[in-house]
Amino acid sequence: MSSAGRVRLLYPDDRHVLLDNGILQLTLSNPDGIVTGVRYHGVDNLLEVLNQESNRGYWDVVWNEPGGKGIFDVLKGTDFRVILEDESQVEVSFTRTWDSSLQGKVIPINIDKRFVVLRGSSGFYTYAIYEHMEGWPDFNLGETRVAFKLRKDKFQYMAMADDRQRVMPFPDDRMPERSQRLAYAEAVLLTNPINPELKGEVDDKYQYSCDNKDNKVHGWVSLNPPVGFWQITPSDEFRSGGPVKQNLTSHVGPTTLAMFHSAHYAGDDLVPKFRNGEYWKKVFGPVFIYLNSTLEKADPLVLWEDAKIQMHREVESWPYSFPLSEDFPKADQRGSISGRLLMQTYQQIQLMLDWLSQETLDHGKKNARLLRITVHTILCLKQGYQFWARADVDGFFSISNVRTGDYNLYAWVPGFIGDYKYDANITITPGSDINLGDILYEPPRDGPTVWEIGIPDRSAAEFYIPDPNPLYINKLYVNHPDKFRQYGLWERFAELYPDGDLVYTVGVSDYGKDWFFAQVPRRKPDSSYQGTTWQIKFKLDSVVQGAPYKLRVAIASSTLAELQVRFNDPRASPAHFTTGLFGRDNSVARHGIHGLHWLFTITVRSSWLSAGENTAFLTQPRSSGPFPGIMYDYIRFEGPAPSSPTPHKPSPSK
Template sequence: MLGLQSKQNPIQNPHTISTAHMGPLRKLRRVIENCCTSGGPATMSPIGVRLSVQDRYVTIDNGILQLTLSKPDGIVTGVQYNGVDNLMEVLNKEDNRGYWDLVWSEPGSNGIFDVIKGTDFRIIAEDDNRVEVSFTRMWDPSLKGTLVPLNIDKRFIVLRGSSGFYTYAIYEHLEGWPDFDIAETRVAFKLRKDKFQYMALADNRQRIMPMPDDRLPGRGQQLAYPEAVLLTNPINPELRDEVDDKYQYSIENKDNKVHGWVSFDPPIGFWQITPSNEFRTGGPVKQNLTSHVGPTTLAIFFSAHYSGADLVPKFRGGEYWKKVFGPVFMYLNSSWIFTDPQLLWEDAKIQMQIEVDSWPYNFPLSEDYPTIEQRGSVTGRLLIRDRHADDDYIYADSAYVGLALPGDTGSWQRECKGYQFWTRADAFGNFTISNVRTGDYNLYAWVPGFIGDYKFDATISITSGCFIDLGDIVYAPPRDGPTLWEIGIPDRSAAEFYVPDPNPNYVNRLYINHPDKFRQYGLWERYAELYPDGDLVYTVGESDYTKDWFFAQVTRKSDDQTSYIPTTWQIRFKLDTVYQNGSYKLRIAIASATYSELQVRFNNLNINPPHFSTGLIGRDNSIARHGIHGLYRLYSIDVKSVWLVEGENTIFLTQSRSTSPFQGIMYDYLRLEGPSGSDANERI
């Protein structure tokens, strides 16, 4: 265990793990231990959990770590571990170390940043095995306009033999209270910059990071927006001329389970583990921040990043609302010797899997957090019916299947008030969604390789202990006729298209020769360099979308370099025959849009109005924030046969909004379908 003070004791600890999962995990952990040249496994603390309540502080000690919280604020002011008196940034004020926060506003007003400070302290549980404490802040009408109209209960839990601590919170808006919006809420931890300088987010996303001072004038130069800084004179000279930007370290919810920091002296890891996505919003591919320069680690529960206002909960008409966020686990591990940070990362991944397999936990004592016995499950098999792809049903291999609040087809990606429960179907379309909180849901799905969204046609009511078998359900993707041609892969991402190398003056070396090269800064500027004399032209049957279709349709600078102008892309294709009595269909799936308008014209660039327009769409900001997708949009355009000609045809795609370099569209997939009765062999 690298001398890791990390092992959970299944006897002393009410947080128990199934033996089926613990066997291989413990074996792997022993392999990691053997990588150490000295030292050995940590001795399990023989003492129980001890709580000390003083005038201004609450301290919880389990013999492995000591957690200090301000009273009654409930701010993490100190974490003592492995001989270090405080892992939190001691140079910061106490209320700027470890805290819950949110950004809220009254309708039509600017956002207010609020570090949530409790006004009352309670002991929920105190014995040798567990301490759970609560810090509450209650709202009343006298606080209107000064505090978000929510009752907030922040809780912290320390278990016997556990190398870490848990935190969760319950937010409640009572009926009749004022209207408000809440743009973001999260837990933030700011660690000591003199120790934590190595960050890890994934097996292939970890590195030595800049110091926070490197982002200040004199050491860093701000680029096109405040988050992006060119390191001109960093403290670590090896980082000179790199770009630092916190959005380069975003992760999709489905992959955002463990991330954190490593100290080399002494070797310590500080990890944020999120065992479930049920309390996050926007579905499995919603992107959120993780860890970044600070050193800072975040547990973000909802935000408008990569979505805009669509994922900002708006409370109107005095509606009642309550939601539990978390628990999340702050996990600590260590080695008795200087060691490769990869070993601490591997151990953190093992602990992450233990936490995931333990969900839902059996130890939080809030009545608003249901146990496994109080939850239900849904199972079934999803099949696909697309007669132009196969005469038989197709297994929905690797489909995303989930439960979210009732709504329209595809509404789950904008849903931001309730809970969501997602899984991946197996190769045969079989799925099981377990541990679902009671309530009414719709079942939604989408399948990589097929356009559109599926919604089950009945509301599903989950009750305690229920097991609902839906049997075979069938998704018929949008389809009117045979495919004449297609561009891209329908997977809600632009990653398959051409992503250029970055300008060598604006490089993050982590992403050189990396599958996520789209995370490099300034790629939007490469478009005009690649197409200096005209916009992109794609010829069906000759062009290769992996090389010839730029990943984002962005603006370009005007000739005098003082403004930005729209861009128009062309798709050229041949038709041997145009069926005058049939209807063609153009499907355009968009992976992201930012203050954009897509205008589509057929064989006539000057026709006005265009044959089709989306109108103004999107606030995803994925281009500026290095995301390869935002919110998914699908447009199905009826193409009149009189718009087409036998022989050479051209579709003009104009992104007409152009006031900044960050406006643009990322395409997911484009397909032209012929009339239903046309010959499928006409495919180009």
């Protein structure tokens, strides 16, 4: 990044404004506030000049009235004003004020889109303030983002992670004469691409999705001239869904997205619904569009490594000091929270129950140290702000630069089921530094483990993921840890189990080899689909009559699915347990290994069980197409709770 002269605000004509700092020129339509041009490193415009101006760089939303269909709305301003213009910074605003004459036409919120260019900065910032006034119409917010469409004649190399970057197809390659549409519109097989080396590959934007926690920088590289265009997200506070919510990044277009909120990999369960004319206000961003270049031979890796360095600088600078909206609090207007989450495990309780002598008692006291493990802690504010952190190996966590407000504190620990929720609201005030001390989480459990399948980590990644059909591959994911991102894996189930559904035998089967990663419908020879029933076979030496057993089923993903559970009678009607229809995260089709997480606890009557051989039948009956289905996270069968009285618990160890 080089220094340059002062920042200038120019008016090239009556329909545009231009922000120039000597490194780049940012052109915005007036009063719409659409990014129509980015001039940098001798290139007149990095954005797609063949597109209409309104389809180059823009904020948008997908919304609907209650019960109505989704509406795509590019957010165009109606008024322009200069917030600040001096030699170090220019900040401009494009606003649109809602009134009743717009009902049903545009989303019922006030919009204030901001753009900022700083002196010496090789890029620009954008953020927006959305406001729904009290008494205004109800609505649902399905998605909001910033999108940039880059020049296809220059940007053909995409990077989003060290091991997820490649030469990409051209947008023209997705046209009917060059491709074959697959099971849904986003996925195509490249049959006659402009770059012949890509022939036979699948292109699908969902193959480049990313968890929020890993989604800090992504973008494109032009090789001639060697220029990078990168979208950097310095904070997660304005995103929705938590650290493992997946979102789109960059994909064929060439398109770069700053996703703030979406229903992808979540469905309607994560869509904010504003009712009864409630007031709501939220700041999205700022995000940074970083531009870089090299004078030497074009090397995408050089520009990628530089973009990562810049990303770390932006993260360290958060919260920014330069945004001028009073709705964006600076560092001294925020607070922090810290503490330590400790785990009370069932093994520790059992150890205390098994005291047989003073020697055992002493041993129990010495070893009743509460487990400390990596933990995700999440603060959630009603207006939609979230702050999260990963605890250290001793369970200590700290979340800084938290906006003021009343929060809920949640936590979850890989390796254990359930969610911890702090039993009181936490109020953050300017300058507050709250230390919760030691807090204790007791994961749900009623008895000893009889058997278990999988790892409780909110993902199906540990189960068997098949090789893709060689006719439908993305070469990026060949011999790649994200094998699940290959297209069409759902079809492999019927190929691997042509004569019957999956049967898993506890103590014999290996869930990494014998448990298919998703319970999907079976495709029949006539191309229709039918539901499937998986079996878990297990032995019980004896059954404690009259004592309840428990089956805990953690679901990593569900799409228009139903889980029915029966014990030892596959035709029991009604089923011993059913979830009913649930889930709409579509993770199977969108190459995700998880979506929304669900936990079901099923009380199993002893009368359903037998001493000796037993079978649990897991039926997913929904079969409207290939995609209704379930990804399991973890299944645990617990025996009856011990009958011995539980002694007084020791205090958490330090």
